[in-house]
Amino acid sequence: MSNRMSSLVPLGLTDTGTVFYAVFSHLLVVGQTGSGKGSVIWAFIMGVERMLAGQNEAGWVRFYGVDPKRAELSGLRYGFECIGFDADEQLDVLNELVGIMRQRQRLGMRSFVASAELPWLVLVVDEFNSFESSADAKWKKEVKAALSALLSQGRSAGIVVLAAAQQGQREAIGPYRDHFVTRIALRVGSRVETDVILGAGAVEHGALPHEIPPASVSNNYRTAGVSRASSGSGLRLCRTRISESGMSPIKGKDWGDEG
Numbered sequence: 001m002s003n004r005m006s007s008l009v010p011l012g013l014t015d016t017g018t019v020f021y022a023v024f025s026h027l028l029v030v031g032q033t034g035s036g037k038g039s040v041i042w043a044f045i046m047g048v049e050r051m052l053a054g055q056n057e058a059g060w061v062r063f064y065g066v067d068p069k070r071a072e073l074s075g076l077r078y079g080f081e082c083i084g085f086d087a088d089e090q091l092d093v094l095n096e097l098v099g100i101m102r103q104r105q106r107l108g109m110r111s112f113v114a115s116a117e118l119p120w121l122v123l124v125v126d127e128f129n130s131f132e133s134s135a136d137a138k139w140k141k142e143v144k145a146a147l148s149a150l151l152s153q154g155r156s157a158g159i160v161v162l163a164a165a166q167q168g169q170r171e172a173i174g175p176y177r178d179h180f181v182t183r184i185a186l187r188v189g190s191r192v193e194t195d196v197i198l199g200a201g202a203v204e205h206g207a208l209p210h211e212i213p214p215a216s217v218s219n220n221y222r223t224a225g226v227s228r229a230s231s232g233s234g235l236r237l238c239r240t241r242i243s244e245s246g247m248s249p250i251k252g253k254d255w256g257d258e259g
Contacts, residue, residue: 007055009047011040012225012242020240022182022231024051026151026161028128029227030168030197031186034215036225037164038072040184040242041124044162045079048122061120064097066090072126072164080124087139094146097123097159101150104157112158121159123150128163132172144175151179168193182231184242185209187223198230 008021022044029040045063052060065083067073068090073083084090100121104112114120131143150161163180165173168188173196177183185197188210194203207228215224225242 007051009044009051011043011047012240015239015241020229020231020238020242022047022229024048024160025155025181026163026179027182027184028163028165028173028177028180028197029184029186030165030173030188030193031184031209031227032166032188032214034224035186035188035212036215036227036242037166037186039225040186040227041072041126041162041164043242045122045124048120052120057114059119060114060116061122063122063124064093065124065126066093067124067126068130069127073124087134087136091139091142091146093123094143094150097121097154098146098149101154101157101159105153112156114158118158123159123161125161125163128165129167129169129172132169147176151176168196170196173197182229184227184229184240186225186227187212187214194228198228202228202230 007024009024010019011022012020014020027044029037031037031040048061049058052058063080065073065076065080067083067085068087070085073080074085076083082093082096084093104118131140131147134140134143147161150159154161163176168185177196177199183198185194185207186209188194188197191203191210194207194210195201198207209228212226213219213223215221227240227242229238229240
């Protein structure tokens with residue numbers, strides 16, 4: 001069994017050539033269409049599996065999903081316990097995980113210890129901002145309660161949330177941001193979004209993901225996956241390139257014109 005509460009998940013490379021690791025805890029990634037958000041999701045999923053395999057804990061993880069736009073997780077036939085697409089399904093997934101969390105809390109463990117019988121649970125939420133845009137006030141209230149419980153109490157029960165969004169909307173992300181130990185800003189629309197995602201003062205500290213050029217044919221899509229990221233306590237920023245395809249070396253020109 002494992003009690004490695006500070007396990008690290010390899011996600012990509014920094015501009016100095018070192019591996020960028022996310023703490024195995026709640027992770028937020030925000031980026032516009034084409035910025036590489038999907039690559040971050042799959043890099044995290046595969047990174048978790050590699051991390052556990054390296055600890056002789058292969059298979060000690062189960063994945064759950066919420067995908068209101070039927071985009072990143074649509075069409076999957078294996079690998080996930082369940083995926084919620086419509087509103088009722090989304091709430092069912094969240095409440096199921098809250099129920100599991102409550103059961104685990106009753107076991108009285110001071111810290112979570114994973115095993116084959118008690119695996120890690122990773123919830124992947126695509127289009128995180130959609131929770132806030134619903135017109136159903138009752139549904140929003142129930143979703144907010146479930147999310148708040150999972151983000152504030154889930155990690156100690158072996159439940160980790162990966163949330164992805166296209167925009168750094170303060171009203172959608174702000175109430176939850178501090179629960180995300182790792183925060184990744186891909187190409188975003190404004191400096192305000194940068195601070196919403198990474199924290200107040202991020203722009204002044206040199207984080208400029210709002211200046212990353214769009215990935216396109218003209219730059220051979222080299223800027224897809226380029227980000228500014230913060231992992232761990234405090235505002236410690238690094239420039240990263242995240243890719244689900246592996247850890248191959250990255251040339252200087254691949255970083256685009258940001259920063």
